[in-house]
Amino acid sequence: MNLFNVIDEIQQVDPEFQDRMSPRRDAIKNITSFGSKVAVAALPFAFSTLFKRAYGQTTSSVNDVLNFALTLEYLEAYFYNQGLAQANLIPAADKGYFTTVAGHENAHVAFLKSVLGSAAVTSPSFDLTAKGTFADVLTNYNTYLAVAETFEDTGVRAYKGQAGNLLGNQVVLTAALQIHAVEARHASAIRYLRASKGVNIKPWISGSATVSNDTGIAAVNASYAGENNVMQGGVDITTLNAVSGKTTITAAIEAFDEPLDKASVLAIVSPFIKS
Amino acid sequence: MKTLTQELQNEGMARRQFLRYAGTGAAVMAGVLTMASCSKDHAASVVNDHVDLGSGDIAILNYAYALEQLEAAFYTQVAATPYSNQSTYEKALLTDIRDHEVAHREFFKAALGGNAIPGLTPNFSSINFSDRTSVLGAAKAFEDLGVSAYNGAGYMIKDVNYLALAGKIVSVEARHASLIRNLIAPGSFADSTVIDANGLDGAKSPQQVVPIANTYLSGKKILAPALGIY
Numbered sequence: 001m002n003l004f005n006v007i008d009e010i011q012q013v014d015p016e017f018q019d020r021m022s023p024r025r026d027a028i029k030n031i032t033s034f035g036s037k038v039a040v041a042a043l044p045f046a047f048s049t050l051f052k053r054a055y056g057q058t059t060s061s062v063n064d065v066l067n068f069a070l071t072l073e074y075l076e077a078y079f080y081n082q083g084l085a086q087a088n089l090i091p092a093a094d095k096g097y098f099t100t101v102a103g104h105e106n107a108h109v110a111f112l113k114s115v116l117g118s119a120a121v122t123s124p125s126f127d128l129t130a131k132g133t134f135a136d137v138l139t140n141y142n143t144y145l146a147v148a149e150t151f152e153d154t155g156v157r158a159y160k161g162q163a164g165n166l167l168g169n170q171v172v173l174t175a176a177l178q179i180h181a182v183e184a185r186h187a188s189a190i191r192y193l194r195a196s197k198g199v200n201i202k203p204w205i206s207g208s209a210t211v212s213n214d215t216g217i218a219a220v221n222a223s224y225a226g227e228n229n230v231m232q233g234g235v236d237i238t239t240l241n242a243v244s245g246k247t248t249i250t251a252a253i254e255a256f257d258e259p260l261d262k263a264s265v266l267a268i269v270s271p272f273i274k275s
Numbered sequence: 276m277k278t279l280t281q282e283l284q285n286e287g288m289a290r291r292q293f294l295r296y297a298g299t300g301a302a303v304m305a306g307v308l309t310m311a312s313c314s315k316d317h318a319a320s321v322v323n324d325h326v327d328l329g330s331g332d333i334a335i336l337n338y339a340y341a342l343e344q345l346e347a348a349f350y351t352q353v354a355a356t357p358y359s360n361q362s363t364y365e366k367a368l369l370t371d372i373r374d375h376e377v378a379h380r381e382f383f384k385a386a387l388g389g390n391a392i393p394g395l396t397p398n399f400s401s402i403n404f405s406d407r408t409s410v411l412g413a414a415k416a417f418e419d420l421g422v423s424a425y426n427g428a429g430y431m432i433k434d435v436n437y438l439a440l441a442g443k444i445v446s447v448e449a450r451h452a453s454l455i456r457n458l459i460a461p462g463s464f465a466d467s468t469v470i471d472a473n474g475l476d477g478a479k480s481p482q483q484v485v486p487i488a489n490t491y492l493s494g495k496k497i498l499a500p501a502l503g504i505y
Contacts, residue, residue, distance in 0.1 A: 096462040097462055097464075100462065100464070100465060100466070101465075103474070104465065104470060104474040105474070106474075107472065107473050107474030108473075108474045110473075111473040111474060111475070156446050160439075160442045160443065160446065163429070163438055163439065163442045164435045164438060164439060167432075167433075167435050167438060168430060168433065169430060170430040173429055173430045174426060174427065174429060174430055174478050175475060177425070177426040177429045177442070177445065177476075177478070178426050178475035178476045178477070178478055179474065179475060179476075180442070180445070180446060180449075181422050181425075181426055181445060181446065181448075181449040181476035182449075182465055182470055182474055182475065182476045183446075184445075184446035184447075184449035184450050184453070185449050185450070185452060185453035185464050185465040185470075185476070186453075186464075186465065187450065187453075188449070188450035188451075188452075188453035188454050188457075188464065189453050189454075189457060189464040189465070192453070192454060192457050192464075202368075202371065203368070203450050203451075203453065203454040204371070204375070204447060204450045204451075232382060232440060232443065233382075233386050233436065233437075233440050235382060235385050235386060237378055237382060240378060240381035240382060240385060241377075241381055242374060242377055242378070242381075243351060243354075243373065243374070243377055247374070247377070247378050247381070248374070251371070251374035251375060251377075251378055252378060254371065254374075254375055254447070255374070255375040255378040255379060255382075255444075255447055256378075256440075256443040256444060256447065257442075257443050257446040257447055257450075258443065259439065259442065259443070
């Protein structure tokens with residue numbers, strides 16, 4: 001690792017890097033003088049310390065987030081690659097949708113692996129039936145669509161739940177947000193596809209005061225827990241003005257997607273992980 | 276040397292102290308107004324010929340508020356004057372999107388309180404609201420722009436709660452973008468014109484987004500000297 005190049009590269013994308021490093025810009029103006037005081041062997045440690053000072057994060061905590069994301073992307077990529085490989089699963093007319101989605105999930109795997117380098121976790125092996133809960137997932141298109149929808153909606157929630165751990169980190173947070181938005185586009189598209197097959201579902205997660213899972217599939221309740229929240233930043237969205245009257249509870253639920261913490265996501269995906 | 280973490284902790288402490296002394300006054304609406312106590316974040320204001328978004332997190336929230344104002348006004352018009360041959364299904368979806376955008380707008384207005392920029396005056400003269408292609412084309416442009424604006428400004432947010440709220444909204448905008456694109460051309464929900472080879476959606480800086488947003492405003496334009504937008 002060449003520390004000097006790394007600092008240069010960070011400054012390319014984060015002009016405020018020096019300010020992050022120190023409230024007194026001059027204190028670290030000349031990185032060379034800093035470097036000369038640090039033994040070469042200690043550079044990785046020094047870099048880690050700088051990173052923590054700059055962003056309030058350790059490289060290991062950032063890696064944890066990225067490896068968590070990578071594990072989910074491995075699952076999604078495997079799911080779509082397997083689906084596309086089944087001869088009689090996805091109708092020809094819908095293949096384009098899944099080719100696009102699979103392409104992104106494979107790209108996410110490659111991207112995250114390249115960012116993590118040697119720190120990247122290897123892929124677990126998967127059981128797409130989730131221990132039999134979705135026994136016909138690779139033979140029944142309706143089941144496949146339903147699982148796809150859940151994966152995408154859960155993926156959106158998982159990335160959203162990690163954003164706070166990347167606060168202020170221009171490079172990694174921005175990339176995570178960029179993947180997050182792609183997963184949301186997928187979720188919307190899969191839902192749109194399901195709606196075209198006659199399923200009563202919208203491109204956005206809907207619900208009511210008592211229903212947080214709008215898919216009608218009880219087995220995936222955990223993926224939608226808390227999605228019917230209407231309180232945002234201390235504001236009850238249903239008290240806000242709409243075009244006529246106040247915002248409906250349905251609109252209040254649909255207008256905001258909710259995060260899921262890591263433990264909840266791992267509990268949801270663990271039945272899909274064989275080893 | 277004080278670390279950023281320490282700075283944030285101190286800042287949080289200052290806010291909590293402010294809250295304690297401010298008591299339950301009306302100014303402390305829902306806790307979201309605490310930024311008002313922070314001397315680094317100047318409130319938005321109307322300056323001569325433009326609307327200043329302010330600085331710090333206030334500027335980022337006002338930036339989002341400005342974009343949501345545009346989107347809400349656009350879909351309100353779309354719903355009020357449906358384009359020719361609009362299907363019942365499309366009408367329902369576009370009305371849903373209108374309601375989401377209005378909720379976003381009203382949320383930011385409430386959250387920003389006294390720091391909110393005033394209502395902006397949109398100029399949609401370039402859009403033919405009776406023509407499906409024109410309306411959906413504009414909707415696609417707004418949604419893709421909105422997603423990339425949130426993606427590009429996320430790292431600038433200093434308060435973790437604001438970042439969480441922005442995250443809750445941006446995925447809904449991405450869902451809209453996906454749907455609008457599928458209405459225009461099935462399967463184009465995330466094509467290569469908007470997603471790069473790494474599978475990443477767009478990210479645009481405020482400097483890139485504000486000039487585009489300003490083309491849809493009549494009267495005062497939005498500017499943010501604190502974000503380098505003059």
